[in-house]
Amino acid sequence: MSYFPEVQGPIPFEGSSSKNPLAFKHYNAKEKVAGKSMEDHLRFTVCYWHTFKANGQDPFGAGTLIRPWETASDPMQRAKDTLDAAFEFFEKLGVRFWAFHDRDIAPEGENYDQSVKNLTAIVDLAEAKQKATGVQLLWGTANLFSHPRYQAGAATNPDPDVFAHAAAQVKDALEATHRLGGLGYTFWGGREGYDTLWNTNMKQEREQLAMMLHMAVLHARKIGFQGQFYIEPKPKEPTTHQYDSDAAACLNFLREFNLLDKFKLNLETNHATLAGHTMLHELRVARHADALGSIDANTGDELIGWDTDQFPTNIYLTTAIMMEVLEMGGLTTGGLNFDAKVRRQSHEPIDLFYAHIGGMDAFARGLKTAVKIREDGRLAQFVAERYEGWTHPFGQKVLTGHRTLEECEDHVRRHGEPTRKSGRQEFLENLINEFI
């Protein structure tokens, strides 16, 4: 049975003059750009939760999406059908990676043991499908935020029994990820924060969260999982404040609890927006700490204040993202994971193809544009010249801690008033637009 009979697949590359909505105009998987194939640069990943499990519900209304793989009455049958649909989709779209939460692929059972059984049964099937298709797992994760037991957090719950439940779930999800050859394992602190500080011991909750991460690292070592651990910042929603607020807060948390060498960041555009940052800012902060691991490639809405998780279509955004990715030398274990969902009015399965094709083409253009801006060199040269003064002896001595306030005063007396230089923001914005 086919869940996407309208699509032959794999989606072909037809070039920028094509009018075929089921063709790539810019993403040509095997084409070499700056010495590497586009598929190796971009490492596109389909996320299971939005693409196959989202039903279109929003805070004001019920689900709208029609999903032929969700019709069976038995939850395990639905899980199997969904897995079939997912692998058909991966192959027809032509992506090499997928990502999931434990509860996306297998339903929670009546009790813990049943949940473990359900997960194992689906992982068996997924393993066979991966082998048959060559599709790889980018990362796995545990859903520690949907079940009512996690209403007050998972690792950060006031009740250690809930912590234990979350830890057991992490163990199972980590083992599932390991069995499927996952390249990474992600922690997103869905409810690891607070709704109000009046009822919260924030100091201990952060310690609890750190302990959970340490236990996961220990267990990974025990079972031989060598994938990359990620932590995914998000400032709020569902909680008022999440401890993994933004890239800088995550790095501080990891440093404080001695986890910095064990984790990298998985950065998401819509989360950056909610944090009041640009995605460029978040990427830059992570890259400078050598902690840029993977990207949840989506976008928010300029007018709606919640996490709308839309597909990325803005070339300016994808160019900025790819500039940072190229600057750090490319993605290694990470990828561009479409943590994005179609709008609730795009209720047909075919809309999933349009959404992913659009996102992939937007990133292909971003990649090509970023490569051109780098090859052109004027932007980098401008920045280098802007800081040129620091390459001279006085600046070098300040940077290496060999100058005192008195010596600075002496410098002023000898050099007088500094000459101001324009930051040339508009000039540079025009320069970027030359390439877009």
Ligand code: XUL
């Ligand atoms: C939620 C979010 C998650 C994580 C994985 O905003 O981004 O889907 O990516 O738990």
Ligand code: CO
């Ligand atoms: Co995400």
